[in-house]
Amino acid sequence: MKGIGNMKEKIIETSIELFDRKGFKETSVQEIVEAIGVTKGAFYYYFKSKEELLKDICISYIEDLLEQQQRILQDSEKSCTKKLYEIVYMLIRNIKARRKSARIFFREMRHLHEDHLQEIKAKRRVFRQHYQQLIEAGIARGEFKPTLTPDMITFGILGITNWSYYWFQPDGEISEEALTDIYVDLILNGIKNRESLKEK
Numbered sequence: 001m002k003g004i005g006n007m008k009e010k011i012i013e014t015s016i017e018l019f020d021r022k023g024f025k026e027t028s029v030q031e032i033v034e035a036i037g038v039t040k041g042a043f044y045y046y047f048k049s050k051e052e053l054l055k056d057i058c059i060s061y062i063e064d065l066l067e068q069q070q071r072i073l074q075d076s077e078k079s080c081t082k083k084l085y086e087i088v089y090m091l092i093r094n095i096k097a098r099r100k101s102a103r104i105f106f107r108e109m110r111h112l113h114e115d116h117l118q119e120i121k122a123k124r125r126v127f128r129q130h131y132q133q134l135i136e137a138g139i140a141r142g143e144f145k146p147t148l149t150p151d152m153i154t155f156g157i158l159g160i161t162n163w164s165y166y167w168f169q170p171d172g173e174i175s176e177e178a179l180t181d182i183y184v185d186l187i188l189n190g191i192k193n194r195e196s197l198k199e200k
Contacts, residue, residue: 008046010036012060015053020100024054024108055116058109061101062123065094069130080138084157084187087131089180091161096170103165128154157187 014035018027029050033043047053072078072086095102109120132154138144160183170176 007038007042011043011046012053012057016057016100016104019054019057019104019108024050024104024111051112051116054104054108055112055120057101058105058112058120059123061098061105062120062127064098065091066123066127066130068094069127073130073134080134080141080143081188083134084138085180085184087134088157088161088183088187089176092164092168092176092180092183095165095168096176099165106162106165128158131157153187160186 011032015027015032018032018035022031027050029040029043032050033040036042047056068090069087072083072090075083078086109117112120132150135144135148135150135153139146139148139150164179168174168179174182
């Protein structure tokens, strides 16, 4: 049984490498099995199709994010501002751990048929709703401005963090912590110099 589980994991890991490098459509099942050194029969033992494999990769990615998000949100000792920071940091930190899966999630999900997409969209919607509820709670507690439109702010924050997967280099000059600080400062304070506001 252990060998069976390892083979499925090997198929997933190899597919993530190939999908990220070549693209989902451009990668064949034959290329996947050749890279591992097994037959197509081994692939189809675990997955009905290449599309089902892509769905599993996307589901695994979003479920992992949901679990991490939930752990942060359940901490009753932390303020909404602190939780916002930690969720942003969690998303940035995941770039190093799951960058290829993230790119596949955002780039290749369009190749899934609607029946496969429904489950993924539902989980992605839950992640967004949890984020929005955090913004709403922060407004209610007076931590965030009462004039904010929570759903638009949520989409904006997700847009900023999600696109980081395409350009951010965790081992570059800017650390994960520094980028999180930049993003959270931008979200909470904007880019306008407060001293210039006083002058006008």
